[in-house]
Amino acid sequence: MQNTAEYYCAYCGEPNLTFIDFSAGGDQSYVEDCQICCRPNILYIHIDEESLDIEISSEYEG
Numbered sequence: 419m420q421n422t423a424e425y426y427c428a429y430c431g432e433p434n435l436t437f438i439d440f441s442a443g444g445d446q447s448y449v450e451d452c453q454i455c456c457r458p459n460i461l462y463i464h465i466d467e468e469s470l471d472i473e474i475s476s477e478y479e480g
């Protein structure tokens with residue numbers, strides 16, 4: 419099972435990888451610092467229950 423997913427930083431637009439904890443449920447949100455510019459992105463994770471496809475949207479914090 420894939421447990422990493424890619425999102426694009428809301429600040430610099432660079433791709434980042436984040437680890438997905440499937441046991442935390444199908445809808446999750448948390449803050450993660452961009453690995454490129456170190457600014458905080460709010461990530462909204464949605465995991466499809468059947469296909470386990472992962473969707474991530476990122477937003478500026480604050």
Ligand SMILES: [Zn+2]
Nearest residue numbers: 427430452455
């Ligand atoms: Zn960034």
